[in-house]
Amino acid sequence: MQRNYNNPRRDFLKMIPIAIVSISAFSFFNFKKSNKYSERKFNTLSKSEADEIIKNDKFPVSTQLKPAPAPIAQINIKG
Amino acid sequence: MQKKEKNNSRRDFLKKLPVLAMGTAGLAGCNSEELEEFFQQNFKTLTKAEKDEIVKNLEKKYFEKYGKEFKVSDKPATEGILFGYALDLSRCIGCRRCVYACVEENNLSRDPQIHWIQVLQMEKKNGIDLTHANIHYNPELVPEEGHFYMPVQCQQCRNPQCTTVCPTKATWQDEDGIVVVDYNWCIGCRYCMAACPYGARHFNWSEPNVPNEEINTETHYLGNRPRTKGVVEKCTFCIQRVRQGKYPACVEICPTGSRKFGNLLDPDSEIRYILENKRVIVFKEELNTQPKFYYFFGV
Numbered sequence: 548m549q550r551n552y553n554n555p556r557r558d559f560l561k562m563i564p565i566a567i568v569s570i571s572a573f574s575f576f577n578f579k580k581s582n583k584y585s586e587r588k589f590n591t592l593s594k595s596e597a598d599e600i601i602k603n604d605k606f607p608v609s610t611q612l613k614p615a616p617a618p619i620a621q622i623n624i625k626g
Numbered sequence: 627m628q629k630k631e632k633n634n635s636r637r638d639f640l641k642k643l644p645v646l647a648m649g650t651a652g653l654a655g656c657n658s659e660e661l662e663e664f665f666q667q668n669f670k671t672l673t674k675a676e677k678d679e680i681v682k683n684l685e686k687k688y689f690e691k692y693g694k695e696f697k698v699s700d701k702p703a704t705e706g707i708l709f710g711y712a713l714d715l716s717r718c719i720g721c722r723r724c725v726y727a728c729v730e731e732n733n734l735s736r737d738p739q740i741h742w743i744q745v746l747q748m749e750k751k752n753g754i755d756l757t758h759a760n761i762h763y764n765p766e767l768v769p770e771e772g773h774f775y776m777p778v779q780c781q782q783c784r785n786p787q788c789t790t791v792c793p794t795k796a797t798w799q800d801e802d803g804i805v806v807v808d809y810n811w812c813i814g815c816r817y818c819m820a821a822c823p824y825g826a827r828h829f830n831w832s833e834p835n836v837p838n839e840e841i842n843t844e845t846h847y848l849g850n851r852p853r854t855k856g857v858v859e860k861c862t863f864c865i866q867r868v869r870q871g872k873y874p875a876c877v878e879i880c881p882t883g884s885r886k887f888g889n890l891l892d893p894d895s896e897i898r899y900i901l902e903n904k905r906v907i908v909f910k911e912e913l914n915t916q917p918k919f920y921y922f923f924g925v
Contacts, residue, residue: 549652558881587825592905592922598753606716611767613802615722618741624778624825 630664653779668795669808669847683778688852690889695699700847701869704818709863710803710890710897711874712906713777714924715869717884720745720768722886724876730862731875732850735834735843741777742828742861742875750774754907769791779876780861781909788818789825797858802869803890803918804862806848814856823910827860863887890918 592600600606666672666680688696697733725743734740746759750772759776769775787807789797796811797818802866819827833855846849846866853859868887872878877885888895900906906920 559852583660589901590905591911594754594907596905597907597921597923600923601715601750601753602748606774606923608717608719608769608882610719611769612719612721612881613766614720614764614768615726617722617741617764618744619724621739621744621761622825623921624744624746624756624759 646809663810666797666810668811670795670798677847679692684851686846688843689853692841692921694838694841694843694852696843698845698847698851699866699869703800703804704734704869705801706889706891708803708890709782709868710888710901710918710919712886712897712900712920712922714884714886715774715907715921716923716925717778717882718745718775719837719882720763720773720777721881723879723881724777727879728861728864729876730840731842731867732862733834733836733845733852734859735830735836735853737835738832740828740830740834740859742826742859744825746776746778747773747875748776767884776921778824778826778909780920781824781915782862782863784916784918785913785914787821787823789846791817791821793817797847800848804848804865804868805860806862806865807860808848809851809853809857809859812857813860816858818858823913823915827858829858830855884924 650669656823662683663680663892667676667883670678677700681700684698688694688698712876722745725741725745728734728742729736729740732742734742744761746756746761747763747770748755748759752758754776763770771861782803782805784799784800784803786799789799789805792798794813797805797807798808798814799805814829816827816829819829829852831866834853836852841852842850844866846862846869849862849865864872864876867874873887874885877887886896886900888897890901892898900922901920903923904922906922908917
């Protein structure tokens with residue numbers, strides 16, 4: 548007589564190490580493909596810090612020019 | 627009740643004949659180049675010979691349409707190059723020279739108007755406040771008292787949402803970091819426009835209108851070649867120029883030198899100097915799109 552070996556919990560647990568191994572392998576490939584420079588950290592200025600610089604008017608500009616014509620019917624980017 | 631058998635192959639055949647005839651007539655109406663264009667594979671999957679053939683056909687087509695010799699490049703990204711852009715907010719005066727240099731260089735439609743660069747005017751007292759930004763300012767002279775200017779264009783994100791949502795994979799990020807569009811594959815669904823948080827993508831609602839005498843014939847397949855109605859377009863950092871070692875048109879024209887461009891992988895480049903020595907603003911950083919377009923204060 549044939550025995551029934553259908554044990555979904557055991558099957559699931561067996562698959563976990565395989566899944567971990569394959570996920571790590573694929574993430575390695577992804578990492579290899581990604582650009583190296585994105586791993587580097589650089590100093591970002593937060594919005595509040597930028598706002599402070601702007602509000603305190605720390606960059607007066609002396610150059611003045613006539614602007615080119617304003618766009619017609621373009622939609623403004625919104626926050 | 628027994629179901630009636632309806633297997634009448636002669637009737638079926640006769641029914642399909644008009645459809646077949648219409649299909650044949652439709653195909654016969656197209657010339658071989660149109661058919662080839664229609665059945666063209668995704669640009670990324672094409673061989674060098676296939677690309678050359680497509681480019682040759684396009685040059686021929688543009689010559690017939692505009693009466694000018696076009697050069698359509700398909701130059702791929704160079705290894706070891708990742709383009710980045712920086713904009714000095716303390717120098718920008720909002721003169722819009724960059725906007726019109728971009729229009730001329732990239733064959734943007736004059737009417738209806740498409741601008742890949744939008745210059746936002748904001749009040750200094752409010753800081754970076756997009757809800758009160760104005761792109762239609764038109765004073766005698768800029769900069770206006772109490773205002774600053776923030777040009778916005780495609781941020782060439784490292785994690786671009788526009789490419790993720792494209793159902794036909796007509797847009798993707800090339801190896802040098804430029805997000806490009808294959809106009810032959812774009813179906814004009816505008817999902818990418820909805821996904822872009824920077825409003826950097828523009829749709830051709832009608833046939834683009836570029837005066838024949840102003841058309842730029844130095845083009846790139848993924849960049850400034852003439853577009854058609856129903857496709858989406860965007861800034862490509864002037865792919866036709868930067869892949870030849872030149873600066874983008876907006877960088878060259880800027881009268882105050884507020885625009886900086888270069889290779890992020892080159893430790894001696896100006897862009898790397900800025901990133902390593904200045905504090906930069908990443909626009910809408912909270913969205914994790916990881917732009918390669920940085921704003922900074924030079925002063």
